[in-house]
Amino acid sequence: MITVENLTKKFGAVTAVDSVSFTVKEGTIFGFLGPNGAGKTTTINILCTLLSATSGTAWIDNHDCMKEPSEVRKRIGIVFQDNTLDKELTAYENLLLHAYLYNIPGRKRKERIGEALRFVDLYERRNEQVKKFSGGMKRRLEVARSIVHQPRVLFLDEPTLGLDPQSRTHLWEFISTLPEKHRVTVFMTTHYMEEAEICDTIAIIDKGTIVAQGSPQELKRQVGGDSLFLTTTDNRRAAADLKALLGLDAEERDGELCITVSGGESYIPRVVQALTGRVLSVRLQKPTLNDVFLHLTGRTIRPETVSSGEEMRSIVRTYRRKFDNR
Ligand SMILES: Nc1ncnc2c1ncn2[C@@H]1O[C@H](COP(=O)(O)OP(=O)(O)O)[C@@H](O)[C@H]1O
Ligand SMILES: [Mg+2]
Structure with missing residues (x-):
């Protein structure tokens, strides 16, 4: 369903993705596991036709991501790393807007939206404004939105980033049944080891390069x-x-x-x-996947931590700037 060959993306002097190759079989869950800055989002953006590659090729369902972007877009759904819901709208309205954008015929809209909301356990909350939802509920709603137009491939970029452990486990339950219940192939990125365990195949990516690929069991066996x-x-x-x-x-x-x-x-x-x-x-x-990463790179994958006051201040400054620019 996805074929990527020698994909490379450079941003000036930075090589974000460095000659990456992999294939994803239909109906499976494929995970890109790697630390922050490894090149996961950049790869997703190329596959989703939002970014062009410096070199190499990528196909989705036999359509070239660079040459046939509209064919590719019809076949994919995406949950971005950052939340993109309209908080003033209700859960139902967010999905309705999406249904309009994807030209879903009027007679099918209600049924498809209802089905997607039921899948993530939010049907009863459909008429509430999204701003009243918890982080986990918003994430589930984004998953529901991404399947309304029945994509063949679903991209999830760090789907559980920032959620508490309970909401993460809850979300994994939905993600792991997506291929079976919604006939989609899932491509997800993560830096959580436990999350990678739900994947059929994992590619471990570090500094733009894939350092190992295989099922979680195969990778753990490599540790020796x-x-x-x-x-x-x-x-x-x-x-x-x-x-x-x-x-x-x-x-x-x-x-x-x-x-x-x-x-x-x-x-x-x-x-x-x-x-x-x-x-x-x-x-x-x-052995755990953490041992695998340590074995391959000599480092452990850890979510970024804000360690010093200066870092925290720099984050606040960035957000202020973003806010002021709106
Ligand atoms: N638009 C951009 N311009 C310049 N550098 C970028 C841009 N997007 C990503 N990068 C750089 O590319 C590398 C990979 O980033 P990214 O794909 O976001 O990693 P990940 O999603 O694995 O955390 C990082 O070094 C990042 O700083
Ligand atoms: Mg990312």
Whole structure:
């Protein structure tokens, strides 16, 4: 449904997207996972025909994003990184406006809008002004709006950014059923590891380059194993026995013995048996996507934090300027 080949976007001296290639199969959820500034939004903007690439190609449903923008636009829906609802209008009116813009015939409008609102659990709230909605409700409403015209591909740019954990989990439930319930292919970007877990395929992007692609399971397997943590009556003696009897290297960390092995579960009975009566506890830790990113880039993905007063002041200044310019 989506094919991208050697896509590159430069902004002056900055290469925001650097020769990126990937394909997305119909009916799947594809995730672009990467830290701030990695090039996620830039890629989405090119695919959505809002930005032209410096070089490379992109197709959606066999239409060229650069050469056939109107064909591509008919087939896509988008939830932007920043909220774009009209807060003075009701939930229903926001979707109605969208239905007009997409030329949905009059007899179908009401039904399609009702269906979309029911999908995200907002039908009962349809006649309320959006300004009274919580952050999570607004996001759900944007998802509803993006499917009213029945797109084949849906783009979600950081769909749960800034939401509390509960609203995020709630939204993931809707997103994960989109392919099945609305027959769309989903392309989403995120810097939340847990969010990437709902994707069928993930591309990890860092500094404009894709550093790894695969299912969450495949990527985690690349890290090279599970960690088995043991507490024993005598860690030093246990480590020596594990080496002698099973050939395992155990390392002591904060009072626990740590063994890195693939297929950690199958080692538990062997380890317990080898150390007869001396194992006090066993804990198995599977690698996370955070470990994958760390393994590939030597850094962890963290949402941006406002760490200093100066940064906060600079953000306030930027917002003031935006506000003054309106
Ligand atoms: N319009 C623009 N002009 C100049 N630089 C830009 C523009 N848009 C994005 N960039 C730069 O491109 C890089 C990637 O940005 P972006 O695609 O927004 O990343 P992400 O969405 O992953 O956080 C960043 O270094 C950003 O500063
Ligand atoms: Mg972005």
